[in-house]
Every structure is written in structure tokens, then in C-alpha cells.
Amino acid sequence: MxxxxxxxxxxxxxxxxxxxxxxxxxxxxxxxxxxxxxxxxxxxxxxxxxxxxxxxxxxxxxxxxxxxxxxxxxxxxxxxxxxxxxxxxxxxxxxxxxxQGRTWTLDYPGRLLLLRNPGDLPLHGPGERLDLLWGDFGHDPPGGMPGDRSGGGAGVPVIQVEVGGESLPAAILTASGAELTEAAVGAMGDLRAARRAITRVDASLFDEWRSRHPDWTVLEGAEEGTGEPAMEIRNLGVASSEIARLWVLRSGEGRVEIGGGGSVPEMVRLFLGGDVLREFRLTLDYGAGVAVFEPAGFP
Known part of the structure; x- marks a missing residue:
């Protein structure tokens, strides 16, 4: 602070x-x-x-x-x-x-936010470095994602991840959170508080996964107030790491909040919260458009 x-x-x-x-x-x-x-x-x-x-x-x-x-x-x-x-x-x-315009390390295990010199990246292993995909960062993303290189907006970091063997873009939202119902917290059994950091999924993608993966557990009425459901997805791959199981929350139209300071391409439908980021020591080089994901067990 x-x-x-x-x-x-x-x-x-x-x-x-x-x-x-x-x-x-x-x-x-x-x-x-x-x-x-x-x-x-x-x-x-x-x-x-x-x-x-x-x-x-x-x-x-x-x-x-x-x-x-x-x-x-x-x-x-x-x-x-x-x-x-x-x-x-x-x-x-x-x-x-x-x-934006700076290089940061978000050390979740160490509970630190570090401002680094421009371009200063930590030593990292193979596969721990990812390009930031939105056009503000100068990289062309796969799949023809549109990029605005005008430099006019505050870009939200977007990376490529895998879910259940499918590759897709995901935005990094450090403040993504929700309050879950008592029933949902009990069913998840993860000993976390009802008000928590959580990864959100656009309604259309959530519904696609629900249809495509009937073995993934869905909890109806998981979010307090909105009644949106939660789903336990499998095998989320981030850089060289994989999270075997993760509860994500469906977000109805307009409920994934991107404030006036940031924007993401419309085709981004997955929004990684602190429940994923806490597994890493994350370095974001906004100038070079690079992210380094050091697993929580880094040396």
C-alpha cells in the first residue's frame, strides 16, 4: 500500500x-x-x-x-x-x-506488486513466456483477432490459453470477483469465502461448454443476486502450467465489467481472475507485449 x-x-x-x-x-x-x-x-x-x-x-x-x-x-x-x-x-x-506503458511483476505468492525497469523480465523456463495478443501490444493474435494499433486505448492483457484441449484467447482481469451463494460455496467445497476472486465466462461460451462437456459439473444459481450458474472446467492450460479443475462463473450479457480505462476485442469470451493468477508470479511488460508466468513453486 x-x-x-x-x-x-x-x-x-x-x-x-x-x-x-x-x-x-x-x-x-x-x-x-x-x-x-x-x-x-x-x-x-x-x-x-x-x-x-x-x-x-x-x-x-x-x-x-x-x-x-x-x-x-x-x-x-x-x-x-x-x-x-x-x-x-x-x-x-x-x-x-x-x-500500461510499464513493466510489472504481480507476485501473488509473495503478495507484492513490483515496478520493473522497461523490458526487464525475470529468468524463466521454456514455455513460461507468452505474447500479449491484442493489437495495442504490437502482436498479431492467432485466428484473425482484430488489433487496434492506433495506441489510443488502454489495452487489457490478452493471452492464449487452452481449456479441455481447445485453444482460445483470455483476458487478464485482476479485479474479477463475485459473491457466491452459501449453497454454491458448500457444493464447491474449496474452503474459500463467498466473496472471492473468480474467473468469468461469457454466457455464449459457458453454454457451449455445457453442451459439449456434459461431464463438467454445473451449479445452478451460484452467484448471489444474479442467479448465474458456475461450472467446474477441466484442464486449463496457462503457459507451461495446467490447472486440473477450476470453478468459473457464467456472466450474462454486459456483466463482465471492463471499465473506461480498458477494452478487449469482442471475440474474447474468457476472463481470468485472481483464482487463476494466484498460481503464478506474473510479469507483464506492456511496452514489449510480453507476459511471463512463473508457477507458484518457482525457485
Whole structure:
């Protein structure tokens, strides 16, 4: 968690598919009185060296309207949103617009987020390196997936995975989550909380798998509120690793949330959440369009 120069600790959610913002309460804690924040947003404050994070636009993409930040750096303002009871204790979100243009390691086993030098990748074994497939990253994906090379949007990382022997593109959504019913949690028997990180599947793909794999267990009414079902898929291959079984949640039309900071091609119908990512030490080089998936048991 970053700590400002004045000693304020900010609790920020990392959302590779969303847009960055601060809640009103956090802005007030930073010493900006109610109503004083400009409509276009606020600049991130100075942070202590031991708990520092970069600002929007520092070495990343530029968005209008720009603001002249500290030391001549053109910094992008953070939008401000009303406080939300949905995320108690959170001060805001760091989204796709903050991640892009940089090289990061998301060390799930070590519970660390590391900012690396551009192009600095960890030592990795054969098969642990994947191209990021969307056009923003400069790679042509298989199967004719359209790519926008204009550089205009905040790209959401997309990789190629395998499910049940079928190869398909999947977006990496670090904030993908849901609240499951008590009955679903009991049936899954994985000892995890009802509110959890989870991988989501577009409704059309979920229904295809349900028809094609009748041996895959389906739990009706698994998601609290929506009543969407969950399915236990088999043999999810990510880079050189394979997850034998994984519960995924069906998402009805429009329910896979990609915020204003990110976008994915329409043909992407699988959205990997923290339940998959926690198995890895994941490095994302947004500049080079490369991902490295080190398994949780890495040396």
C-alpha cells in the first residue's frame, strides 16, 4: 500500500480491466476539502520513498485533459468518485490506464506488486513466456483477432490459453470477483469465502461448454443476486502450467465489467481472475507485449 509524504496510507485496488480513480473520502484524507477537487480530477500526491507508486502518465499513455505535474512531468489527473459501500475500506482503484506503458511483476505468492525497469523480465523456463495478443501490444493474435494499433486505448492483457484441449484467447482481469451463494460455496467445497476472486465466462461460451462437456459439473444459481450458474472446467492450460479443475462463473450479457480505462476485442469470451493468477508470479511488460508466468513453486 502506498504511503504519502504526509503519512497517509492509501488502500488501492488493482484492476487491469478498469479505469483509475479515487473515492471522495480518500481525497478528503489527502487534505483536499469537499468541493475543492476540480471536476477533471486530482493529481496523485507525493509518496514516501519506501512506499512509492508512479502517477498516471509518468512514462505511460497521455489522456486529455493533461496537467503539468511535478518537476515538469506531464501527469494525468485521477478522477474522483463518490464513496461506495460496495468496497468498504478502499480509497480507490489503479486501473489499466495506470498499468500500461510499464513493466510489472504481480507476485501473488509473495503478495507484492513490483515496478520493473522497461523490458526487464525475470529468468524463466521454456514455455513460461507468452505474447500479449491484442493489437495495442504490437502482436498479431492467432485466428484473425482484430488489433487496434492506433495506441489510443488502454489495452487489457490478452493471452492464449487452452481449456479441455481447445485453444482460445483470455483476458487478464485482476479485479474479477463475485459473491457466491452459501449453497454454491458448500457444493464447491474449496474452503474459500463467498466473496472471492473468480474467473468469468461469457454466457455464449459457458453454454457451449455445457453442451459439449456434459461431464463438467454445473451449479445452478451460484452467484448471489444474479442467479448465474458456475461450472467446474477441466484442464486449463496457462503457459507451461495446467490447472486440473477450476470453478468459473457464467456472466450474462454486459456483466463482465471492463471499465473506461480498458477494452478487449469482442471475440474474447474468457476472463481470468485472481483464482487463476494466484498460481503464478506474473510479469507483464506492456511496452514489449510480453507476459511471463512463473508457477507458484518457482525457485
Amino acid at each position: 502506498p504511503v504519502t509524504a504526509s503519512g497517509v496510507t492509501l488502500r488501492l485496488r488493482l484492476d487491469s480491466g478498469g479505469t483509475s480513480f479515487l473515492f471522495t473520502g480518500a481525497v478528503q484524507r489527502l487534505g483536499i476539502p469537499p468541493g475543492a477537487a476540480p471536476e477533471s480530477g486530482v493529481a496523485l500526491p507525493e509518496f514516501q520513498e519506501r512506499a512509492w507508486i508512479p502517477g498516471l502518465g509518468e512514462g505511460g499513455v497521455r489522456r486529455d485533459p493533461p496537467d503539468t505535474g511535478r518537476d515538469g512531468v506531464q501527469e494525468i489527473l485521477m478522477p474522483v468518485r463518490p464513496d461506495s459501500g460496495e468496497w468498504p475500506g478502499l480509497d480507490g482503484v489503479l486501473g489499466a490506464d495506470w498499468l
